[in-house]
Amino acid sequence: MEDEKCLDRFSHSMDKDLIFSCVCLFVCFSHRRPGEPPLIKGWLPYLGEALNFQKNPLGFMKTLQKQHGDTFTVLLGGKYITFILDPFQYQSVIKNRKLSFRIFSNKVLRKAFSIKKLETNDDLNDELHICYQLLQGKSLDILTENMMQNLRQVLELHLLKATDWVMTPLLAFCNSVMFEVTFTTIYGKSLAGSTKKFTTELREDYLKFDDKFPYLVSDIPIELLGNVKSIRNKLIKNLTSEHLAKIQGWSEVVQMRQDILEKYYTLEDLEIGAHHLGFLWASVTNTIPTMFWAMYYLLQHPEAMAVLRDEIDHLLQSTGQKKGSGFPIHLTREQLDSLVYLESTILEVLRLCSFSSIFRFVQDDLTIHSEPQDYCLRKGDLVAIFPPALHYDPEIFEAPEEFRFNRFVEDGKKKTTFFKKGKKLKCYLMPFGTGASKCPGRFLAIIEIKQLLVVLLTYFDLEIIDDKPIEANCSRFLFGIQHPASDVLFRYKVKS
Template identity: 25%
Template sequence: MASNTSVLSIVGGATFALLVTVSLVLAYTYLTTLFKYELDVRKHPDHGSKIQVAQHPPLVPYAIPGLGSTISFSNQNIGVFWRWLRTQAERYQQDAFSIMLSGTRTHFIFSEAGISAAFRSRQLSRARLDQQLGTNVLGMSKADSLKAFPYDIDEKEKSTTARIHSEHLLTPNAVNSLTSKFMEVFLQRLDSDRSLDKGVEIDLYDWLWQNIFRSSTTALCGAKLLEMHPDFDKDYQTWEDGMLGMLFGTPRLFASESYAARDSAVSKLEKWLEAGYASSTGNQEDLDWEPNFGAKVVRKRHAFYKQQGLSVHAQAGFDLIFLAGILSNATPATGWLLLHILSPTSDPKFHPTIMNELRSCQRPDGSVDISVLTRLPLLNSAFHEILRLYVDLLVVRQVDSSVAIGHHYVKQGEQVMAPSWMTHRNPAFFADPEVFDPERFLKRDEETGKLGYSATGLGGKYFPFGGGHYMCPGRTFAKQEVLGSVAVLLLNFDIEFVEFAKRDGKQPVGIDKDATGFPGLKKGYAGNQVVGIEGDMRVRIKRKNHIR
């Protein structure tokens, strides 16, 4: 009995000692980082002054060594972390901060000059993050991931993905061919839906998502993929929801559904690739589109995979992330734009003015002239306003060698991040930044007096497609797809607002501040690119013209 008591008191004593040690370590870490922070924010408080020597941005204090500020950064209520950082920036007059993220000092740069400098820098690259994406998010082996995303930035420039994209995704021919395939499939889907003749009530975004998912996937990857795997959308959606968690290294135990969806999506793509390779005649190289592998850009990427000696499993992962460019960005952007146009909470002039513009690009046979469509001033302005408001992009770069980015000194091995939320919603750059203002990017031409769309002078302030070497190569196609879908729907259907709908009976998070019921921002980690839509709009939709 006596010896049991002494064992217990030894264990109790050891636990107590451990608790005291942990508390001391946490307190010591917090106080030393706080002290340094308070010194640093006072040392260079005014970025307007002529600072000669580049300085490390002040490091936000934290308590847990190793983990740093990872927990507050991982807040999944979109915008909360950025609002907090903005408060700090205003309080201390700073245009950059560092935070410790899982052991890596990460610099958040949000000044116009700093962001432009980051995009120009040759010392910043993305290979390490891409490789992490390869292994964690796409299920590649480490060896495949190294081959898929080579380290050397010059190698990459010579290497084929950047060149393939500039030749087969960005040129007017490539964009027009992708757009016309997308429009063809989208129109066929709408045409064959007989419920639209008499009119039907739908949850607009759910309905739109399915139609765009199938049309975009077919335009990019061919018809065979969805013929073989009609349920690919389910894996894709679950994978998409868990993508950033996997990227940041959430263990499988805590995200089993996301990892299972990743494995299932990759396995379906693998089967599709194997079937395509088996039936390929080899003479489809120059077709703009063919049913097995889809668009030319996809086939050119496949030639690159082969040249790199990538396994079919890794090739499938590469295809998955390529699809994400369009499915996880262009689709919610279309959703947000339509929701704002049709919402009774929008300016009553907005919808009729957009309709007037759209009629001007409709040909006598009812089809849409894409080249006229993409020049419509208000539609263009509204599209860019959607990207300003709903893109939560983290431009992430690793520091390959120590360098000054503007007046910020960053060291080899650290990371730089440029958060779009901080500049897109900076009141110094955009008046009333939280408000959706479809006319924000309209400017009057002094000579002609005409209103036109303009985004000049916004470098470093507005960058929904990133910038520099890695700037989104799908940006022109994305715009045509979004505007094309909106035009087809609004010109050919009567769409009447019924009510705002709450998805699965859940209250949307981030519901707009006037509590009108307008859909809110879907929860997720920072760096989503176009933020998902939580909630929906119930509408009555009825075909008005025969679509061709």
């Protein structure tokens, strides 16, 4: 009984009695209740296995899977997370109403962006969720058209001047181009002065903020994270109603979100800017590194680049378009989707580089039904699906460590059938999550990457300079696309 009281006290973040809490937590959780999954807590109070996990997330999880099976609980930075690795058990997590994504996500939004009202106002949650319908259908077609126009404007300078080789770091290139294209497509262009100057300054602050994101969502006090709090405050102020009023060309989704926020906040409330920062972060945080890895793998595999160029050329010829000066080409969303090798390349990059996990908060004690046995979960814990274990399963994907640009193509069409243990998998690729937590902007993100790759492959000669293997930075081991541990030089010039 005393153990259970102790566990209840420490199911949340560490309080001011830091050392005492850590020791008690470590001791109390050594006593498992009947039916609970195996517990791996390491020897460090509070941190648990966080350091081992961060060194090699996939290798660490595979080791635990061999030792304990497909379901086990790990202590990571003060959180007890039960991982479900059997893909045939994913639905038991996704459909269970005692497992909440909203509670988990609202806590993340409060820690990372200082958005507080969502934790206490379900109506605001529900209304903002409706906005995501403007990232699909006809609204997505409008965004696609506007994005192509913005991409044209951003790259025209390179097209006009890059008649000789231009050398630049690849990640820096992706950061610059994609941030500006995304911001101008979603939020518009500055009325007061240079849009380029404004987005450049915003991007520089954003990158500093984003670098600390994994620490922001932990329980480390923001005051211990250097100047990230002041950077976040600056970003929020630049995205308040007052500043956004100086930008024209808001997308439908931004306009609808602003209208909703003005119902629940005063116009001067800084938390409106915090909402916009969260939306901007979600729009670029995974798109930029995905574009980096797509370019990196294509530059490393010229045979793949050649196939994509042929596919794009064939589409342009079939639609009566010619590659002239400037940007005479125009591709609709349906035409972009017809480029099966291009899409397969992007999906393969997502398979290799996405380390997102799908989290749910346990609202009440419950039992998860699975094979070969059922497992009991405690109220206040987290449950997670870890897709990299699926993405790197050699039973599902042959030679999973290799980049194969055509892995998701079969008989000239998109391949959607994959098996494990002789059974067809409903979920075989999960970089965008699933269920309630599935990324609502996934269609726009894929389109943006397709557009930029089409333009670069059509108009530019591209070569890698640093022919060296690039490893991933595992600091984001449970959140999104892994960033590269270092940048790499490449060069480009306009095709003659």
